[in-house]
Amino acid sequence: MAANIGIMDSAYFVGRSEILAWINSTLHLNLSKVEEACSGAVHCQLMDSVHPGAVPMHKVNFDAKSEYEMIQNYKVLQDVFNKLKLTKHIEVSKLVKGRPLDNLEFMQWMKKYCDSVNGGQLHSYHALERREGSKGGKEATKRAAATQQSGKSSSSSSAAAPRPSSSNGTRKHDPPSSNTGNHHHSSRAAPSSKQSKPAPPAYDEKITELKLYIDSLEKERDFYFSKLRDVEILCQNPDTQHLPLVGSITRILYAADGEEVGAAAAETQTLSPIAEGSEERRNSVIESQKRKLIVNHDVEAAARASLSPRQRLSDSSDVKCSGSSPLLTC
Numbered sequence: 001m002a003a004n005i006g007i008m009d010s011a012y013f014v015g016r017s018e019i020l021a022w023i024n025s026t027l028h029l030n031l032s033k034v035e036e037a038c039s040g041a042v043h044c045q046l047m048d049s050v051h052p053g054a055v056p057m058h059k060v061n062f063d064a065k066s067e068y069e070m071i072q073n074y075k076v077l078q079d080v081f082n083k084l085k086l087t088k089h090i091e092v093s094k095l096v097k098g099r100p101l102d103n104l105e106f107m108q109w110m111k112k113y114c115d116s117v118n119g120g121q122l123h124s125y126h127a128l129e130r131r132e133g134s135k136g137g138k139e140a141t142k143r144a145a146a147t148q149q150s151g152k153s154s155s156s157s158s159a160a161a162p163r164p165s166s167s168n169g170t171r172k173h174d175p176p177s178s179n180t181g182n183h184h185h186s187s188r189a190a191p192s193s194k195q196s197k198p199a200p201p202a203y204d205e206k207i208t209e210l211k212l213y214i215d216s217l218e219k220e221r222d223f224y225f226s227k228l229r230d231v232e233i234l235c236q237n238p239d240t241q242h243l244p245l246v247g248s249i250t251r252i253l254y255a256a257d258g259e260e261v262g263a264a265a266a267e268t269q270t271l272s273p274i275a276e277g278s279e280e281r282r283n284s285v286i287e288s289q290k291r292k293l294i295v296n297h298d299v300e301a302a303a304r305a306s307l308s309p310r311q312r313l314s315d316s317s318d319v320k321c322s323g324s325s326p327l328l329t330c
Helices: 016-027 041-050 067-084 100-116 127-132 137-160 167-173 180-196 200-235 244-253 263-306 309-323
Strands: none
Touching (some): 016 041, 016 100, 041 100, 041 127, 100 200
């Protein structure tokens, strides 16, 4: 099932135009942007199209404008997911803001899921009748029909527009003008004004692409910021805060722009625990040797006290003989 498809699945590479064509053909709407479905009502009806009767359409609000009304639609959608045992997480806080990238990704998942149910084939689903039972459903249908009719009328009017007559014909029928300079100036200004008008659909498409690019950059920024925040929390742990390695990481995190924190300092800080350990072992060895010398001195003093005066004299004579030349005998 498509409940937990990966981010690199082919479903997330479906284009906006294909998504919009699928929504409009399935629900008989006329959406021009994916983010127009941010209210959640379209998602509810898409689930109703593949699972007839599973969605209480009387609770769906197609006229939702505020975030509170949109959240109510997403609650209905979440109840349907729970009923169908779908574990897909709905990021309501991002969808209701109308961000193009978030709405596109969620709609791509919706298409993948709807295509996986019955092969994406809808059997006798009456989208208009089902939508009339919801709040604002009739108005949404009227708006879609009005936009479709206006689009057809504009296309027919542009096709039926007469072609402009040739320049020779106009010269024959037009009366002679007294001010020829103004006539030439106006004839030059007319085509320039037509050329200066931009094409709105192309600009809208470019703006949408830029919004998608900005949303992807914001997602990447939030991802790396969360990783740095986790490292910062780890460095602030009292159990590891005193370690030199943690100190060097903290200096790198809080370094200002242009301040160089070399890798050599980090390596030195990394090796410093070994140096500290060797220094401690050296001090412990010296301390143990001192204790042995003190113990040997005490034992020797006790042994001398137990000797008789004659034995002490013999020991001193042995010392004198041992200090002289080895050729001499005592």
